[in-house]
Amino acid sequence: MPEVVLFDLFGVIARNQAPEAVHALTEIAGAAAPAFLDAYWRHRPPYDRGQCTATAYWQRVALDLGTTFDTSRIANLIAADTDSWGAVDDDMVTLIERAAASGVRLALLSNIPEELAAHYEQHHRRWMRHFELVAFSCRIGRAKPDPEAFRWCARELGADPGHILFIDDRAENIAVAGRLGMRTHLFTGPARLKGVTT
Structure with missing residues (x-):
């Protein structure tokens, strides 16, 4: 032993994230799944390492998607992201x-x-x-x-x-x-x- x-x-x-959880995130973000997931994972390492805040992370994702997320949408994305990994x-x-x-x-x-x-x-x-x-x-x-x-x-x-x-x-x-x-x-x-x- x-x-x-x-x-x-x-x-x-x-x-791991279920497909329906990923779909919920893309719906909140208002983005197509391939582009959303590319941005989601590209910016994840510094967020995981505590080198940026959740707000900064989601702002970077939004920038890659050619859009912006307001405070309310970021809060919803944080909640949905947490739920997606909670099982x-x-x-x-x-x-x-x-x-x-x-x-x-x-x-x-x-x-x-x-x-x-x-x-x-x-x-x-x-x-x-x-x-x-x-x-x-x-x-x-x-x-x-x-x-x-x-x-x-x-x-x-x-x-x-x-x-x-x-x-x-x-x-x-x-x-x-x-x-x-x-x-x-x-x-x-x-x-x-x-x-x-x-």
Whole structure:
């Protein structure tokens, strides 16, 4: 067993955006999906790292779309964006609770903006309390796949990278963690994790 299991959040514990959630965002923005998503993701890294506010982020998205968003529309976009990432996998929550009960040290590393981080802290306390370290990119100023995000976690945990198992659904993040000496698991579903984390 590893000393620490370091989880990704979205695509592992929490569900990725559903098509209907993306559609709701494009409707609020008044933009076609391809152009909207291109702008949405292009400007996401500094927002996730806490280097710009939500208002600045959405203003940059609007600029790419050749439009402007007023205060009311930005508020609606922030709310819809938060909702779009808010669903969690109950099977994964159960797995986390079992792993915690077995004495495994648990940690979380997520690329996430401040508004969404605050949402999870407020609405998902029951299972988030099991993580001794919560590394939100907006708070640590580093985001995957930057190697410093992983090094920061190892330092804060006081654990050798070789004693950490990192679980993520994205191959590029897994690759970086592996090069740093962490054990890794490319997530494809809860069933394959049961023997890994408990």
